[in-house]
Amino acid sequence: MASLGKLLRSAGFRFALLYTAAFVLSVAALGFLVEIALTTTLREQAQHRIDAEVGALVDEFVHGGRVDLDVALAGRFARGGGRLSHAIVEVDGRVGVGNPDLAALAGSADTSARPVSAAGGRKLARPLIAATRRLGDGTKLVVADDLQGIKEVTAILNRAFAIALMASIVFGLGLGLVVSRRLLARVDAVTRTAEAIIAGDLGRRIALSGSGDDFDRLSRTLNRMLDRISGLMENLRQVTNDVAHDLRTPLTRLQHGLLTSGKQASTVGEYRASIDRAVLEIDEILTIFTALLRIAQIEAGARRAGFRSIDLSDVLRTVGEAYAPGIEDGGRRVRYAIEPDLRIDGDRELLVQLFANLIENALHYTPPGATISLELARSGAGVVAAVADDGPGIDVAERDKVLRRFYRVEKSRGTKGHGLGLPLVAAVAELHAAILTLSDNRPGLRAAVSFPAPA
Amino acid sequence: MKILLIEDDEATAAFVRSEMAEAGHDVAFAPDGPSGLSLALAGGHDVAIVDRMLPGLDGLALTRRLRAARVRTPLLFLTTMSGIDDRVEGLEAGADDYLVKPFAFAELLARVNALARRPPISAIVTVLRAADLEMDLMARTVRRAGRSIDLQPREFQLLEFLMRNAGALVTRRQLLENVWDFHFDPKTNIVETHMSRLRAKVDRDFDCWLIETVRGSGYILRGLSG
Numbered sequence: 001m002a003s004l005g006k007l008l009r010s011a012g013f014r015f016a017l018l019y020t021a022a023f024v025l026s027v028a029a030l031g032f033l034v035e036i037a038l039t040t041t042l043r044e045q046a047q048h049r050i051d052a053e054v055g056a057l058v059d060e061f062v063h064g065g066r067v068d069l070d071v072a073l074a075g076r077f078a079r080g081g082g083r084l085s086h087a088i089v090e091v092d093g094r095v096g097v098g099n100p101d102l103a104a105l106a107g108s109a110d111t112s113a114r115p116v117s118a119a120g121g122r123k124l125a126r127p128l129i130a131a132t133r134r135l136g137d138g139t140k141l142v143v144a145d146d147l148q149g150i151k152e153v154t155a156i157l158n159r160a161f162a163i164a165l166m167a168s169i170v171f172g173l174g175l176g177l178v179v180s181r182r183l184l185a186r187v188d189a190v191t192r193t194a195e196a197i198i199a200g201d202l203g204r205r206i207a208l209s210g211s212g213d214d215f216d217r218l219s220r221t222l223n224r225m226l227d228r229i230s231g232l233m234e235n236l237r238q239v240t241n242d243v244a245h246d247l248r249t250p251l252t253r254l255q256h257g258l259l260t261s262g263k264q265a266s267t268v269g270e271y272r273a274s275i276d277r278a279v280l281e282i283d284e285i286l287t288i289f290t291a292l293l294r295i296a297q298i299e300a301g302a303r304r305a306g307f308r309s310i311d312l313s314d315v316l317r318t319v320g321e322a323y324a325p326g327i328e329d330g331g332r333r334v335r336y337a338i339e340p341d342l343r344i345d346g347d348r349e350l351l352v353q354l355f356a357n358l359i360e361n362a363l364h365y366t367p368p369g370a371t372i373s374l375e376l377a378r379s380g381a382g383v384v385a386a387v388a389d390d391g392p393g394i395d396v397a398e399r400d401k402v403l404r405r406f407y408r409v410e411k412s413r414g415t416k417g418h419g420l421g422l423p424l425v426a427a428v429a430e431l432h433a434a435i436l437t438l439s440d441n442r443p444g445l446r447a448a449v450s451f452p453a454p455a
Numbered sequence: 456m457k458i459l460l461i462e463d464d465e466a467t468a469a470f471v472r473s474e475m476a477e478a479g480h481d482v483a484f485a486p487d488g489p490s491g492l493s494l495a496l497a498g499g500h501d502v503a504i505v506d507r508m509l510p511g512l513d514g515l516a517l518t519r520r521l522r523a524a525r526v527r528t529p530l531l532f533l534t535t536m537s538g539i540d541d542r543v544e545g546l547e548a549g550a551d552d553y554l555v556k557p558f559a560f561a562e563l564l565a566r567v568n569a570l571a572r573r574p575p576i577s578a579i580v581t582v583l584r585a586a587d588l589e590m591d592l593m594a595r596t597v598r599r600a601g602r603s604i605d606l607q608p609r610e611f612q613l614l615e616f617l618m619r620n621a622g623a624l625v626t627r628r629q630l631l632e633n634v635w636d637f638h639f640d641p642k643t644n645i646v647e648t649h650m651s652r653l654r655a656k657v658d659r660d661f662d663c664w665l666i667e668t669v670r671g672s673g674y675i676l677r678g679l680s681g
Contacts, residue, residue, distance in 0.1 A: 286557060287640065294639075306540070321609060322635050325648035353639050360643050421642075 012183040016176020023168055031161035035154055042150040043115070046129050050113035053084055053143045054131045061135050069135075073097055083149055089140040096139065105130050106140040113143075186215045190222070202230050232300060239296040247285060254281040291420040298350065298427040309454065310346045313338050313376055316385060319355040320374045323363070331368030338376040342383045345454045346432050354428040357421040358387035358447050365445070366391030381453035388446035399438045425449075456480045456571055459500040461491030461517070462533065463509050467556070471504070474560045480567075488512025495521050500528050501571045504563070505550070507534035507541065515548045522549035529570035533558075542638065561624065561672045568623045585621040586665055586678030588657070590614065599657060609634065610653045617666065617676040626673035650674060 007013055061069040073086055077098075087098035089106040104119040105128075113131040117124055130144035189207060196204045205226060206219040261274030316338055324334050355374075362372045366389045375386040394402060403426045425447070429436040434451045458480050462468040468484060475482045483500065485491035488511035495503055495517070503521075507514040518530060531552045532545040542553045551573070552566050574580060583590040587600040595611060597604045606614065612634045617625055627646045631637040635645070650666065658664045667675045 290640075306543070318635070322637070322645050322649075323643060325652055326643050326645060329648055349636075349638050352637060356637070356639070356641055360641065363643060 007177065007181055007184060010180045010184050010187075012180030013176050016172060016180060020169060020172030020176065023172060024165055027161065027165055027168060031158070031165075034161075035157055038157065039150055039154060042153060043129065043147070046145045046147070046150070047113035050084065050129060050131045050143050050145055053086075054113075054133050054141065057086075057141055057143070058133055058135070061141075066135075066137060066139075069141075070097060083145055085144050085146070087142045088135075089142065091138045098142075099144075102130070102142040102144055105142050105144065106132055110134055116144075190219065197226070202233070235296055235299050239292055242292055243289070247288060250281055250285045250288070254278055254285070257281065288420065291424060295420065295424050295427045298424070298431050301431060304431060306347055307345045308348070309343050310348050310351060311341065312344050312346075312351065312383060312385065312451070313340050313342045315348060315351050316355055316374055316376050319352055319359065323356070323359045327359075327363060327372060330363070332363070332366065333371045335371055335373040338374060339378060342376055342378060343454060344383055344432070344451045346451075347428075350428045350431065354425050354449070355385070355387065357425050361421050361447070362387055362389040362391070362445070365389075365394075370444070379450065383451045384448055385451070386446055386448040388441045388444060390441060390444040393440060393443055393445045394438060396440075402438070403436070422447075456501045456567075457483065457499060458567065459483045459485070459491075459495055459503040459528070461485045461488070461495070461503065461509060461514070462506040463487060464506070467506075467533075470560070471563065474564070478564055486510075488514075488517050492517050492520060495528065496524055496526060498526060498528065502567045503528050503530045504567065505530055505532055507532060507545070515544060518545070518548040518550050529573060531563075531566055531570060559672070561669075562626050562628060565624045565626045565629060565673065569620050569625070569629065572620060572623065583615065583618040583621075585618050585676055586663070588618065588665060588678070590618055597657075599661065602660075604656050606653070606656060609649065610656070613649060613653055614657065617674065621676045621678055624669055624673050624675050629673070 057069060057072060060072045064071075069088070073088070074097075076084075076086065085099040085102060087100070087102035087106075088096045089103055090096040093103065093106075095103045104122065104124075105116060107119070110133050111131055113129050115127060116130050117127040126146060128144045128146050130142060133141045135141055186209070193204050193206045205223045208216045208219055210216070257274060257277055261270065265271050265274055317336065320334060320336060320338075327334050359372065359374075362370075366372070370389050370391045373386070373388045375384075375388065377384055402422050426436050429449050432451060434449050437448050437450070439446045439448065456479075458475055460468060460471055460475075460482050462471065462484075463486050465486075468486065472482045472484060483494055485494050488509040490511075491505070491509065492512060505514045505517060509517065512520075514532060514534075518532070521528070521530070529551045530549065531554060532550040533554055533556060534541050534545070535556050545553050551570055554563060554566060581591065581593050583592065589598045590611075591597075592615070597606055597611070597614065613630065616630060616633050628640070630646050631641070637645075650668075654664075654666050658666055663677075665677050667677055669675060
């Protein structure tokens, strides 16, 4: 019962109800108009018939006198079946021949056929159409029709319309129920999915019917929205985890250092040294924290709104030149292969950081004597930027892992760095819908970022 | 120098006030947005330091109202670290500089000094001077004691920033932001390596060294600016 109640309250059913009501009203109005037109026509036809009959009988009287008239009437009575009734009212007011009920209609004046509902001050049992004519001998001829035929026709018509109305009500409501049940099923599917998600089953998605209708379109959009939300939540969860796990190590180190010097330090110099160490630790913690939040913020994608047309050639060259003295001072070389004036839509500040991180990475993982190449070239409709070196490179097995937060190549543990450089590069690339690939430069590592064509 | 500090965090405010006083500056202080705004509207400050998150009226709105009221006091925005967009928003609201918490006091002082020294927009300077160093901004030439010094474009920008702030501490981060437009902390000594090349050109052949390194903080160009 509850589900029927829900069905009856559903928007689909209400719409069907409204539609059916409108349909029924218009059918009823049509029936009413048809009835009026039909009765009017039938009544006019009856009047013509009566007037014609009166004319024919008067002709009989004029040519053959009362005898011929009586013969003609006798013939009519004998045939029967006709709808008309006749009477001849004698001079003394009695009905000589025909229907005695018509005596009352024989007034003083002649009338052509007209509706009559009362005669001689009395209401008739049923309304008639009647005509009277005074004949030459003082008698009166009355011809009448009791409208029974018209009533029968309209009764048939009314019955037909009533059946049609009933059918359309039943059909309309039935169809309304079927359609609204189907719509309700789709809405219920969406509602059930939403309830499941609210209850914690975040992976649930709305099933599509495959018909590509409005519901499918809506469901697809909702599913995409859910994907986006769960991506953001995953992102948030990851940041929380990272912060919890990976800041704990330096924080513990800081705590131990402070506890130790609290117990062991005695001179001002020793205290000062331990404070300096603590400040350095805190700086490191803040750096990690900033980098994590920055990655999270980039991954959230909020910055795409600030995209502008950027001269990527200029960005790569500027960053390269900023690092060139440091690279050369370490006994390495920089090689530029940058096509000029290549533009993409992007965020300059983040792109600067992307290239800076790649160059710092190359600098960090190559021995003196290495060459670091900065390359930028058109590729199809897009642009490919690459930072390549001829150092030891990264093992194939490790290439995916280095993009993870806090992952550091095993051989490099113990060197400076916190493992957030490449994940940030990956996040910035992703924000720009660019693809980051790490490949073998034979020898060395080649980190390439393929940007799509500007929109 | 008269400094207006609008900051709701008591510890930060106390720290900045005592350090500024030690550096010889007067600090007017407001702990919330509305009282800060009325102090700022009264004017008479050389620099305003405004926290981004303030009770009553946040730092962005305060800055906008101040600029709408045509108060042109140089303004430095303080904010917590998270927002990448915060800097852009702050600058668009009318702030002149931007510093992320936590910060070293030396960094704050250097930036406040730089803001206070900033010449009014109307004053067009074409030649900078410090000691015997002379920089022609139109011809893009540098001479020291009459001898021409040949600089790369980036070295020129670096020296220009030092000369505009001659006599005052300039931090690494100020240089990264103003010379390279880098708004992150590189793990490589970009500033140091460029500075040593600049120094080789400006100082090596002279008895008196003009560019002085302040350990852990930044650099000072000796000699009064012109």
